[in-house]
Amino acid sequence: MTTHVKRAFKYRFCPTDAQAAELSRTFGCVRKVYNLALAARTEAWVTRQERVNYNATSAMLTAWKKTEELAYLNDVSSVPLQQALRHLQMAFTHFFGKRARYPRFKSRKTSRRSAEYTSSAFRFRDGKLTLAKMTEPLxxxxxxPLPEGAxxxxxxxxxxxAGRWFVSLLCEDPSVKPLPATGQAVGVDAxxxxxxxxxxxxxxxxxRHERRDRAALAKQQRRLAKKxxxxxxxxxxxxxxxKIHARIADRRRDT
Structure with a gap:
């Protein structure tokens, strides 16, 4: 029996200067749209006890793009901006379902820099991935390898x-097969x-691969606390x- 499941395959990539600049602009616009929509939804609830949904924030995004102050939102692909609104909608769904805290604003310094593209905003052909607004593949x-025919x-x-670039591709993987039941159990103690x-x-x-890295991490964290x-x-x-955190993560993945 074959089970079809969605799996994410994550890879490193090295962007050109033009691609890095385009992606950095996109990250900034995604963060801006997310924060604007969060502020609008919060203000509507606090002042009018009104719940604003995804469709309303999508209409707001269209209006924001027409203003002189936010006209730069037109310079990047619209898909990651729409995806940011969908992620915010999901965050509110989890909050109202009492499964998560109230959504927080994204910080330029500490928040994850990312952008999500759906199938209409990228081209994947012959093992080459090209994003919207770009002329060359990443x-x-x-x-x-990706699953055959994925x-x-x-x-x-x-x-x-640490400045490293990653791309994660969500694919349907038909190769996942349930293992036969053995009727046996094994206890594990760490x-x-x-x-x-x-x-x-x-x-x-x-x-014990991490012993030296952990010592270096503690030393750098002490230095950071004094700055x-x-x-x-x-x-x-x-x-x-x-960078030390990234090195530890790499070694864990390779182990």
Whole structure:
């Protein structure tokens, strides 16, 4: 029996200067639209006890683009901006369902830099991915193959605090198959001397790859805490901390 599930495949890529500039503009516009819509929805509820839905914020976006102050929103693809409004709608759905906190405004310094493109805003052909407003495909490092015949439904581009670029492709993966039931259970205990100990007696050695990185991370975090907020030195120290975090994440993924 084959089960069709959606899976995200994440890859690194190296943008050209023009692509990096376009994506940076898009990230900024996505953040701006999200914050404007959140402010409008909050103001409507506080002053008039009115719930504003996605359709209303989409109409607001059209009006914002026609103003002189926000005309720059027309310079980027409209799809990531619409997706930002959909994400905000989902955040409010979770909030009203008591599954999450009230949505928060996105910060230029601390919020995740990302943009989501649906199928109308990208082209994926012969292993090459080209986003809207771009003439050249992204130089993606295909570290693992996509499922045979896969066609991405959405593409999410992001940049982490260490400055690395990632692209995540959401595809339907028909290769996922449920394993046959064995009727047996195995207990797992996590420890320090051994990474895992199974109830069968098998012990998995703790590779301790992160010991040196953890020490370096603690040292850089102490330095970061001493820097003046808003200063250039603090920004550089924060970047060093982010790079160590990224190195630890890479080693975990490779283990």
């Amino acid at each position: 130089a993606v490092v295909w570290s693992r 066609s991405p439904s959405t593409v999410t581009v992001s940049q982490d605090a 420890g320090l001397e051994h990474l895992l100990t199974l109830s069968t007696g098998e012990k998995i050695t703790n590779p 003046e907020k808003g200063s250039a030195n603090r920004a550089r120290a924060r970047l060093k901390v982010a």
